[in-house]
Amino acid sequence: MEKFQESMYKLVVETSTKLPKDVRRAIKAAKERENAGTRAAMSLATITNNIKMADEQVSPICQDTGLPTFKIKTPVGVNQLELKEAIKKAIVQATKEGKLRPNSVDSLTGVNSGDNLGIGLPVIKFDQWEKDYIDVRLILKGGGCENKNIQYSLPCELEGLGRAGRDLDGIRKCILHSVYQAQGQGCSAGFIGVGIGGDRSSGYDLAKEQLFRPVDDVNPNEDLRKLEEYILENANKLGIGTMGFGGEATLLGCKIGVMHRIPASFYVSVAYNCWAFRRMGVSVDAKTGEIIEWAYQDGEFIDFKETEAEKEAAAAGTSEKVITLQAPITEEQIRSLKVGDVVQINGMMYTGRDAIHKYLMDHDAPVDLNGQVIYHCGPVMLKDEDGKWHVKAAGPTTSIREEPYQGDIMKKFGIRAVIGKGGMGPKTLAALKEHGGVYLNAIGGAAQYYADCIKEVEGVDLLQFGIPEAMWHLRVEGFKAVVTMDSHGNSLHADVDKSSLEKLAQFKDPVFK
Ligand SMILES: O=C(O)C[C@H](O)C(=O)O
Numbered sequence: 001m002e003k004f005q006e007s008m009y010k011l012v013v014e015t016s017t018k019l020p021k022d023v024r025r026a027i028k029a030a031k032e033r034e035n036a037g038t039r040a041a042m043s044l045a046t047i048t049n050n051i052k053m054a055d056e057q058v059s060p061i062c063q064d065t066g067l068p069t070f071k072i073k074t075p076v077g078v079n080q081l082e083l084k085e086a087i088k089k090a091i092v093q094a095t096k097e098g099k100l101r102p103n104s105v106d107s108l109t110g111v112n113s114g115d116n117l118g119i120g121l122p123v124i125k126f127d128q129w130e131k132d133y134i135d136v137r138l139i140l141k142g143g144g145c146e147n148k149n150i151q152y153s154l155p156c157e158l159e160g161l162g163r164a165g166r167d168l169d170g171i172r173k174c175i176l177h178s179v180y181q182a183q184g185q186g187c188s189a190g191f192i193g194v195g196i197g198g199d200r201s202s203g204y205d206l207a208k209e210q211l212f213r214p215v216d217d218v219n220p221n222e223d224l225r226k227l228e229e230y231i232l233e234n235a236n237k238l239g240i241g242t243m244g245f246g247g248e249a250t251l252l253g254c255k256i257g258v259m260h261r262i263p264a265s266f267y268v269s270v271a272y273n274c275w276a277f278r279r280m281g282v283s284v285d286a287k288t289g290e291i292i293e294w295a296y297q298d299g300e301f302i303d304f305k306e307t308e309a310e311k312e313a314a315a316a317g318t319s320e321k322v323i324t325l326q327a328p329i330t331e332e333q334i335r336s337l338k339v340g341d342v343v344q345i346n347g348m349m350y351t352g353r354d355a356i357h358k359y360l361m362d363h364d365a366p367v368d369l370n371g372q373v374i375y376h377c378g379p380v381m382l383k384d385e386d387g388k389w390h391v392k393a394a395g396p397t398t399s400i401r402e403e404p405y406q407g408d409i410m411k412k413f414g415i416r417a418v419i420g421k422g423g424m425g426p427k428t429l430a431a432l433k434e435h436g437g438v439y440l441n442a443i444g445g446a447a448q449y450y451a452d453c454i455k456e457v458e459g460v461d462l463l464q465f466g467i468p469e470a471m472w473h474l475r476v477e478g479f480k481a482v483v484t485m486d487s488h489g490n491s492l493h494a495d496v497d498k499s500s501l502e503k504l505a506q507f508k509d510p511v512f513k
């Protein structure tokens, strides 16, 4: 088994940096559905460009490399403890080399272990089977989409859809609702795995298990096949679109599994995965530990390289006006922006996410933030031999987590713009209006694309919070984002939420009797 650690390292790197073939095809099909020139089409172009950059640089597709979860089947007699140790070493190595972000945090103290190990991490689940080789599956599911998982206990009352009973039609309503409630916050367009039955934990396990099915397989259970097709077709009528900007592509895959339950419980569990659907698998020789075969290799590989015709079409379609903002930004400039404007930022921006926002509530800022831009981002960073930091991946994180703090912090320090993804709520919207601020939406998961806009890491503060949570001082050039909340009380997120709820209501009547 001397090769097993190396095989696991290869599996981790491949999973973090290269999307599987079936996922690529689903994204390509979505791109073809969007109308040229719309915000949704632009966002998908950024996404496919990002996938290509990650391929070329062998760097993380998204900076959130998730909670590594391995599902392993071994022949009888294989030493599982040995496999576990080798996986841990492979994870440490991949973290050191910037293929994984140090993502393991002590839940009580907040201290980042720095190497992705920790109590219960990585998650490794074993099963035995009769075959003579080892099957290893790995999923790197990020936090933003994980936070949008949802579990329904039937019967229940659902906004837009009314009562969901303990039958196939009730299940249908829950799944449609799960897509609605995720909005763009889990980096739509997404994939869902659904588990029907079980208890709260086995139901979620079953839902996550579905994410390992190929996107284009066919469910052998006829009722579930019909339901999967129905959901995929109709969830795309909700108009949520890529990143919740509105559009045709909201859901790229739906896989449903079922298990028995006990009489009193009836759960429908939904695991939501972002477009950066990083899951891969290998068959491994049980004696040498070498990779025999990679999973998900069927069908066409899409490399997302633009053809000449596409380049010309893209060039012809770039009549869109881009407003350049040089940080620090004045209140007057900010007040002139409105929802839908596309901006590009030059100058400095400072990262800040959960730990920084909490800290700034009752401390001074380590730098003068007057007129500055805060970027909700937890990057992947590597330090070279001279002690200089380099950005390896740096897309936005879900902004809504900062809702309790954001408005107060903007006013306290004079911050003019925050960049993140998924939008913010009414408290922030009110503060933007009162203080003169703007919320800018970047494309979630496009970590290579944004890393490329960062020309220099000029400093870092509060590194004791760990790499993802520290305040990084970044000098950027041409950092593009869309105004989705302005200082005039407008929010694209509130609008899309409202219109998608209205669309959801058209699915109120029974379909599966
Ligand atoms: O942790 C992150 O960098 C992003 C996270 O996956 C999110 O979607 O909010």
Ligand code: SF4
Pocket: 062, 063, 064, 065, 141, 142, 143, 144, 145, 146, 185, 186, 187, 274, 275, 276, 395, 396, 397, 398, 444, 445, 446
């Ligand atoms: S930022 Fe978006 S793409 Fe990345 S892990 Fe989070 S939900 Fe997925």
